[in-house]
Amino acid sequence: MTRTTENRPGSATDVTPGATPGGTSGSAPLDVRPAGRHALLVELPDAERTGAFHAELLRRRAAGTLPPVAEIVPGARTVLLDGVPDPEALARRLAGWEVPASAADDAGVVTIPVRYDGPDLTDVADLWGVAPDEVAARHASSAYRVAFCGFAPGFGYLTGLPDELHVPRRATPRTRVPAGAVALAGPYSAVYPRATPGGWQLIGTMPDPAPLWDLSREEPALLTPGTRVRFVPVEGGAA
Amino acid sequence: MTAVELTVVRAGALTTVQDAGRRGHAHLGVPRSGALDAPAMGLANRLLGNAPDAAVLETTLTGCALRPDHHVTVVVGGAPCPVTVDGRPAAWGAPVRVPAGAVLDVGAVTAGVRSYVALAGGVAVRPVLGSRSTDLLSGLGPAPLRDGDVLPVGAAGSPAPHPALPFAAPWPAPPAELVLPVRLGPRTDWFTPAALRTLTSATYRVSPHSNRIGLRTEGPVLERASTGELPSEGMVLGAVQVPPDGRPVVFLHDHPTTGGYPVIAVVTETGLAAAAQGAVGVPVRFTPVG
Structure with a gap:
């Protein structure tokens, strides 16, 4: 076929x-x-x-x-x-290669703790048609994979969000998105490795974002292409 | 050898440390960076007996001034400019000995955009991911020079680690017109046949919004065959990307590693060195090669 x-x-x-x-x-x-x-x-x-x-x-x-x-x-x-x-x-x-329909599930899994306290949480909840306190469970229940990187060193574009949960970018980008912001745009989820301008919807915070980009490591990026990712809700932030 | 330190007396409009740049990290979103006029960097280094990709200073239009605490031999090349040592005229494009405490002044360019200051031993700031280059897009590498900064210079080695060229080789003159050879693709099919003819026949001009990330142009619009959105894809050095305004942008060394606008053609390596010296308003033509 x-x-x-x-x-x-x-x-x-x-x-x-x-x-x-x-x-x-x-x-x-x-x-x-x-x-x-x-x-x-x-x-x-x-x-x-x-x-x-x-x-x-x-x-x-x-x-x-x-x-x-x-x-x-x-x-x-x-x-x-x-x-x-x-x-x-x-x-x-x-030209002679055969490419399987999907990658084997043998890549390592990175776990990202998230406080679901982002400033766009209620907007995203509205777009999803759920209560704000349900966003964490919905976002964290998917299995993600780093499709590619770009925008900034260590900024991974994660696929895995179901189609019905895709959301548009914000109409007006923010001039500063803090490091560790957990964000959504279109089919992608991401975690900002450092503070930059950005137009994604911010739903949460990775409490310690330093491991996302660490030049003292042999592999400075935590989210390299192909890596599988799980988000795990943690307590401790003002919603 | 005594370690030499350079004090930045005048940083100029934009002076950065550059070498051959970082390769092998594009998949992490790390731009290549590196000297925009790589042949100029290489020639300046070879005149000193440095490795061709030893770190140099890349100036922008207005030059810079430096004071070493020990004597050091330098070559200023790339875009032509007046060179003085403590106010006395010195050679451009050939080795110059700067005594301890004297001020080397690299003046404003008389043509082109970027002059290169190579120092025997090379600029010895700490490498990041294998390169000392300043990357203005991602912020990796040393920040652009500021007045009062102090830069370490590497040990020159005696004899020089590489045989120095015995005399000044001819330097290419900055182009009065940029003729940029291009290979079409990978996204020619996103454009109308008329756009392809326009690209290879029209005259563009270098836009004042150009920088180390891209050579922006002003000129006729390249019309797309489709208005769809291109999913983000990897970008090569020299990519001629066409944003929604239809004016081609040539990606230079600090370009983003992925992008969402279609690339109609790619400028060759020799074209890139010329593009590095294309001043604002200079005519630009794209000529297809096989």
Whole structure:
């Protein structure tokens, strides 16, 4: 069963090197586009397959079977492979890959304690059609995964929120969102690693946000792409 | 060797520490950063016998002034500018010995945007994630220089760790017109055929809103074939991103690692070095390469 019903404007065929409909049943062919002389942008049909393809890239890199790639940068529906000495050769190899529908659940789980005391808690409760004191249980009951990072070092975009709980950004962004703010926008949840301007809806606070970005660690980011995340409500904040 | 410290007498409009930047952390949201005119940094370092990517100072339009507490040899290159030591004219683009306590003044550029001050031994601030570069987007690395700051300089080594070039090599002149070679894609299909023709035939100008994050342009609008929203995706150095106002922005070294506007083309490495020296108002043309 091949499902390639993705509806993107235009076609990528005129800029796709080594485009080969090499997908087997159950695995959509990869859409591989050049991005300059030394990078490839690989587009996938959905977030789940993007996560699975990213996990497969990391697995092959760890096993030493991936050609040299300086950066593997996942996005919402893409993975960018940058710093590739021979992108044409890599594109030909990728054409033969089979990507499973979703990543294996073998990545580590990070637990984030949250005081559900954010200034947008009641707005989000209204959007969800629940009482404010039910937001914590609804948000914390989902299993999340870091889809990609961006915006600031260590800022992870977490998927896993059910469709019916997606909320828009605030109409007016805040000039300062504090470090540790637990926030929602569209399909994503996030925890701000440091104070920045931001337009997301703030529903809670991670009491000690320092581990989110710690340059004294070998891996400075707590929420690296692929990491699974659970939010755990904790007491102690004024609601 | 005696450790040299530099006192910043005049920081200038924007002077930052730069080297080859941070690679391998884009997936964490960490920009690449690094000297915008990498060949200029490399040539200035090689004239001193430094490694080509030893940390240097990158100035912006108005230069800077520095006072070392021990004598140090420097090269000022990149955008041409007057150079003086205690008020006396000194060489641009070639090694200059600055005595202990003397003031090296790197003047305002006469063309281009960014001059580079390389010092024998290199700027020796503590690296962050493998680089000493100031990243203006994420705030990683040392803050931009301020008057009165003191910077450590590394041991120059004797003999120099790399053979110094025997004399000044020719420096490219800052461009009177930026001709930026581009490879089309990855998102050409988000634009109308007319937009592709416009990109590769129209003349844009460097916008005053340009910075280390991006070279912004003024000129004709690039029309999209679709008004949809692009899900966030990874961005490469040199990406020509087209925001909703339709004017192309060339991503420079402090660019965000992911973005949600379509990239119509990517500027080549040689084009990026030229873009680093494109002053406000300079004409910009994009020319496709294979």
